[in-house]
Every structure is written in C-alpha cells, then in structure tokens.
Amino acid sequence: MLTRNNLLAGTAALVALALFGPAGAQTPIKIGELNSYKVFPAFLEPYKKGIELAVEEVNAAGGVLGRKIEVISRDDNGNPGDAVRVAEELLSREQVSFLIGTFPSNVGLAVADFAKQRKVLFIAAEPLTDKIVWDSGNAYTFRLRTSTYMQTAMLIPDAVKLKKKRWAIVYPNYEYGQSATAAFKKLLKEKQPDVEFVAEQAPPLGKIDAGAVAQALADAKPDAIFSSLFGADLAKFVREGQTRGLFKGVEVFNLLAGEPEYLDPLKEEAPEGWYVTGYPWSEIKTPEHTKFLTAYQAKFKDYPRLGSVVGYSTVMSAVEAIKKAGSLDQDKLIAAASGLKLMTPFGMVEYRPIDHQSTMGAYVGRIAVKDGKGYMKGWRFVDGKDALPSDAEVLKMRPKN
C-alpha cells in the first residue's frame, strides 16, 4: 500500500539518486551536432553512420577525460533560422559542450556567426564554402572538409597539363558552384594566361534543364568543360551530354563526381575519362583507412561513403580537441583545436592555426567503368596542405579579430 511515509522515502531515494548517482557514474560529455538530414539524405545518412561508429570506438576505448561521449543530433531543416534555434537548444537545454556539423554553405555560415556570438567552439563538418574560414572566418569556427577552393586547386594541375584553350563551365547556381567557378577561372588563368572561357551555364540547384544546357555548351565548341554539378543535376547532365555527343573529344572536369554518393547512382553510365575529386573507398590501402573500412563494414554491413568519413572524422576531431584541451573550457578548447593534429581515415590532418581550415586531403582521379559500376582509376591522394593559397593571401582575406 502506498502510504505517505512510503512516498516520502521513495522521493528521498530518488532525490538522492539524482544528486549522487551521476557523480558515481560520470555523466557523458555531450557534443551537439546539427545537420540538414532530411534535405540531403543521400550524403547525410552515411554521415550519421560515421558519427555512430566514431562514438562507439571512442567509448569502447574508455572515452575522453575519463568520461564517455554522447553526440546529440538535431535536424536543422536546411534553414539557417532553424539551425540557429536548434543550436540554441543544444547549448541551453542539452548543455552540450560545443557544436559540430552542418552541410549547406548558408547554414554553416549562420552557425559559424552564431558560435562567434555565443563564444563556443564550432567544428563545421561539411560546408564547402571558402568564406567560412576566410572572408567570414572567426576565432571560434573550424572546418574539417576539403573546401571548394582546395578541391578545385587539386584539379588544376591536370587541367593545365592538357593545354586546352576553350573552356566551358557549368555549375549549380549558389555559393558552392559560384565559388568553385570563380576559383577555377582564377587559378587556371594564372597558370595558363591564354585560356578562354567560352560559355557559362548556371542552372538552379536540382532543376537543371540538362538537354538545353548540354546543347548550349556544345554550341560553344569547347575543348574542355569544368563542372561542379552533383546529385540529380549531375546524373541528368551526364545522360543528356552522352546522348547528344557533348563529351566526344572534350575533356571534362567535375568536382565531387567521384564521391560514391554521386558516382554510384550513375552505374554503367558513369562518364569514362572524367577528371574528378572523390573517394575510391575500395582501393585505399593505408592502415588508417583499412582500420576504418573494416570497422565500418562490420558494423553496418555496407560500404562507407564520403559522408561516413566526414562524420567519423568530425567526431574524432572533437574528441581530440577535448583531449588536448584537457577540459571543456571554451578558451582552452579553441586553443587546443588551433593547430590540432589527428589521424583520420584520410591520414594525418592539422587544423591550421592561420585560418582554422583542416588539411584533410582528397582523392583525384579519372572515372572508369567496370562490371556496370563507375570507379576512380589511376587516382592519387592530394594532401590538403598542398592545395591552399599562400599564407599572405589567406591573411589578406581573413578578418583580423
């Protein structure tokens, strides 16, 4: 029977548990993660698996600072306004130590600015925009992913070698495509001053009229094409271009097209001979990657995509930053993250003190088809630190404070 005394005793026990329980079994360190899960599911589902794997490994090894870690994920709806709100929620209600994540450029930049305002560490996982570390960079924001500029720069040596004069350009009409195009034009012009850009097409993201675009590019009679399309736009462009003979005798460079997320859906139609950046997961034999690959396949019975590597490495970066800081104090975390070195499936990376960009590299190669599937042939790994502009240029772009 429930008597008042019973009730009191029970309550007292509960209170005691609440007060002393956690102290006995250390509470986990909470890391807040936000991303546009429902807007870019093709990239972010593998990304989330990468996060889960990292959390499991870290906790199996005893966690960090003697405490386990916990990643609390939120969907930001691909909308900067919502992102700032869930970031607030993570900080004030979930009491997370700091923030990681984000995918589209505008969300990444909004959260970066928010992190500066709230004075918390933010490790941007995926946004490719150069502005997040340069023009709009701030002391609190670090970025893992190989940026638009870096990936473009990685393709430049091959482009210069071909000595093609007439280039046509196609890009999705928003920050990523615009800055990829701007970087490509600038870098190629430096190395090859007589280059000519004969056509430029900027279809809206996800809504390319591929037939008309392919035709317009063909009309300009280019020797080579630089594209930064991805996802459904890329698939449509590839098919129309192949049917219409656009790619005959024309060299094509396409950022990101070697990433399994975007290459695999093309199946046997993967465009052979294209120069791309990507992730040839089945052929990378470095010990750090093999370890990651084995663990990933054992856990998920699926192969990793680039998103998986990004998710995994983001959490690992967060953990290493905590370990190096030795505390959860923001100033110490920021100081630790600046110049932080850690091992990722793509090898050692360093978050550069000068601009907080990590030196994560990328794989550059050409697409080929085997057994009805596209893959990257003759690839090489380019270290991120070799694809960045000079320190003087960076300092000029990045605001001082």
Place this chain on the structure above:
Amino acid sequence: MTFSSIIIQLLNGLAAASSLFLVSAGLSLIFGVTRIVNFAHGSLYMLGLYGAYSLIEALGRTPIGFWSAVILAALAVGLVGIVIEVLILRRIYRAPELFQLLATFAVVLVIKDIALFTWGAEDLVGPRAPGLSMAVEILGKCIPAYDLLLIAIGPVVLGAVWLLLTRTRWGALVRAATQDREMVGALGVDQAKLFTSVFFVGSVLAGLGGALQIPREPANLELDLAIIADAFVITVVGGLGSITGAFLAAVIIGVAKAFCIGIGTVTWFGFEISFSKLTLVVEFLIMAIVLVARPYGLLGKPQAVQRIAADPVPPLTAPSWKVALVWVVLLLGVPLVADRYITIMLTDIVCFALFAVSLHFIMGPAGMVSFGHAAYFGLGAYAGGLLFKRAGLPMEAALLLAPLCAGAFAVVYGWFCVRLSGVYLAMLTLAFAQISWSIVFQWDSFTGGSNGVFGIWPSAWLADKTTYYYLALACCGTGIALLWRVLFSPFGAALRAGRDSPLRAEAIGIDLRGFQWAAFVLVGALAGLAGSVYAFSKGSISPSTISIGQSTDGLIMVLLGGVETLTGPVVGAAVYTWVRDAVARHTEFWRAVMGCIILLIVLLFPQGLVGGLKALFLRWKEQRA
C-alpha cells in the same frame, strides 16, 4: 545562336513542356472541379517516377517492360489519388475555402517520408527507353529520340483529354461541375463519385508525367516541390480550367527556359547579362506579365461566381480585453520561470504569430489570399539586416525602419495584385515573392546572395535573450493588436464588405481597390516588422526567409488555427512551431509524424484548432442550457 541551335533549343523546350503539361493538366482538372489547391500533386508526380523505376526493374528493360511499367505506374498513382480523396479530402469539402490546402500539405510530408523509407535516400537513375536510347541528328546536331517522342505525347494527351471532356458524359459533368458544382449536385449527380473520378484522372496524368520522365530524370526526393510551383504557374498562366491553355502555357515556359539557356551570357552596353541565371525565375516573370496583362490567364474566362460550399463566414468577435490582459501577463512571466530555450522558442513564435496574423488579415477578412506573403517577411528581414550592416544605422533604427521598406514593396506589389481576384491574385503575390527571392538570391554584392547576411546581432542592451524576447513581444504584440483593432474600424468593416460582396460594397461608395491596396501595404509593413525582429534574433538572414517554404508555413499556421477566427493564426503559429520543434527532436521520420498530426487536426477540426474548439465550447454550453 545559329539557326540550327535555335531549332534544337525549341525542340528541347517542347520536350520539357510535355511532362509539365501532363502534370498541370491534372492539376487544372482537379482544381476546376473540386477547387482544391492540391499541394500533393507534385508528390504524385514524384511517385510516378519512383513507381516507374521499380516496375521497370521488375518487368525488365525491354520495350514491353518499359511501356507497361510506365502505364502501370501512372495507374498506380491514380489509385493513390483515390485513396487521398476518399480517406481525407472527401471529409473536408465543406470546410472553409483553402482549408483543403492544409490537408494536401500534410500529404506531401507523409509521402516524402514514405518514399524515403521505401526507396532510400540515394537518387535512382532509371534506364533509357529501350529502342529509343539513341540520338537523332537534326541540322547536324543531336537530339535524343526519346525527346521527340515526348514532344509528340504532349499534343496526343491534350487531344485525348479534350475528347474525354467534350465527347463523353463524364466530360460534360466535369465541365458542368467546373462552372457550378452545386447545380450539378442539385441535378442529381453523385458528387462524391464525380470528385473521386476526377481525382483519379488528375492523378493518373501526374503519375504519367512522372513515369515518362524516368529516362530523363533520376527519381529523387526533391521532385515534389520542384515541380509543384511550375505546375501551378502553368495552370494559372493558361487560365484555370483550360486544358488547351495549360498546354500553351507549358510550351511557352518550356521554350522560354530553353532559350534562356541557349542565349547564355551576353554583353549589352558593357553590362554582362546571364540569361542562364534567369532560369531561376523566368516562369514567375512570365506569370507576372501574363497576369498583369490578362487577369484570367491566356485562355481562361472570368470565374463563374462559386457558391460557397461552406457555411457563410461568421462575423468576427472582438477579443476581450480581460482575456488578452491575462495572456500578456502570462507571456511576460514566462522567462521568470522557464528555461532559456523556451524564451528563445517563444521569440520565434511571437515573430511567426505577427507574420500569421498579418497573412490572416489579408486572406481572411480582406478576402485576398496571398501565396507569397513571405516576400514582406523576408524583405523586412533583409531591410533590417542591410540597413544595419551596409548603411551602418544603429540596430534599433534598422529594426524600426525595416517595416517601412517592406511596406514600400507592398505599395508596388499590391497595386498590381488588387486588380485581380481569387487564385489569380494569390498566384500573382507568389510571382512577386519569387521575383524578390531571386533578386536577393543573385545579388551577391549587396544581399550576400545564397549565403545571406551575417553578424546582425542586437545592440548590447538587447543582447540578452530575455530582454530580446520582451522586445519581440512588444513589437509583435503591438503589431497584432493594431491589426486586430483595424479590423473593427470602419476600414476593416469596408474590407469585409468588399470580401462578402464587392458589387454592393462599390455601390455604396466604397473605393474597394483603394482600401484593398491600403490593406496590402499595412500587412506588408507589419509582416516586415515580424521579419526584422526575427532577423535580429537569429543574427543572420538567408534567402529562405523569402522562399515559397516560408510563405507556405504562414498559410499552414493560419489554416491550422482557423481562418475564420481572430486568434486562430496566433494559436496556429504557436502550435505549428512548437510541434515541429518537438517532433523533429524525437523522431527520425519527423516529416511523416508532422503530416499525420496535421491530418488528424484537419479531420477532427475542419474549422481549424480555434474554430473547432469554439464550436465544441458552444455546443457544450447549449447542452447545459
């Protein structure tokens, strides 16, 4: 462009027009008969692609396999249409106008998550059409053979639908119902069956439009919203209920897009103009021009006066001061007891509440539905941000000047909009919103382009979240009170008179257009205030504040709360924002859950939350008496 490329781009445009036409024709049929703004039409199109993909995989990549898959997919989508109609829409035909939009919006959310669950997140690239995978050479240039087939399919379907509408009894009924559905009912036609059959045919057309795209477009989860706006534009540009008009509009828009791409970048008088970037907005530009020149679309006729299916709109009751006071006190007290996040959440809710109330003002009492209300919210947000960041004004001044800027835009947009009525008016507001959006999206040097504007934080004395909440409450609360007060002024009465009977209102000497224009400016300015308060609470703004998504959110809030009540929009804004936040946090498939919650509300409270609760309360009081 050479002659041959002009011809090829023309063919490209026609091929693109084909699928657009099929989808729009279905939409036009459904809207004509049922008057439902069917948001889920794009989802049916998307299901057509996914269905065709799976069926081709099952039936084999042979000509027979391919074509039977296309037909079967279209029919299967037709069945989905029937299910939606019978299970959901049939129950709410008598709800206030536009309420069905809410239900179809919920269906969009549910179908999206079902597709994600069933087919996964990765894009599915379908096979080429067997036997038609090659290109045909025309004037020395290649065009896919399949595109030529598509160009032929458009007119064939147009002919078939035309025959169906003019040569069969069913067609006669559909045409009759389009003109006067109550009369058709009075003459003994089973309306339920007619509506279901129309929904079936419309959905089959959407599914066919999707299935035929499978060799040209990978099945992916963004297709539904990508096509729905275009389909509405075509339906309206062509003239509601006119299938031939829809065909014409599809061709015009398809070809215009192809030519924008074909022309590419040109230099005029030293200015570089990228026509390729114009594809972002060209359909909305065309719609704005057509609607300004021809208020009923290209081939549309003035709409016959529709007898309202729902009961006449009840008179508004003024909110009681006492109740309002209690709420104000409660809201003021929240930060004292609640945690920090609730305060932040409430700041969002307060902004959206003013946004929703301003939309309600124009679509409810003033009788002018706006599908593009985010224009003023977003422009207000940008005005605030840019005045602060670029003009260097103090934050307080920027915040208070922003509504004037949004109002200035409303002066221009409103002047055009009040000349139209009904869905045409709604679509013109959408056109202006999209044009504003695309300019903001493209003007990198001034508005920050797709990235938006950052670093627009409130002044130090307002930086604390609780203080800012009080500021938001003061600004938006005043805005809401002002709008409500205006509704009971002679000005508000004149607006309501204009909604209920424009003819009589004009006859007693009310300058209706002038009043409606003034109403536009008023709500534009106040939506702008909501936007600027919102912007400073976030520290950044992006073009998504002007997007269709934001406009839709506004509509959902108003309809959810109840368009016929005064406090409905506020409740709708609060419930929608709060539920979305809570659901997204707890489940992975939050869109489907959200959709189901909205559907439940729709079915339980066809007058919206506040309307429904009020009715319940009245009934309870009657029973007691």
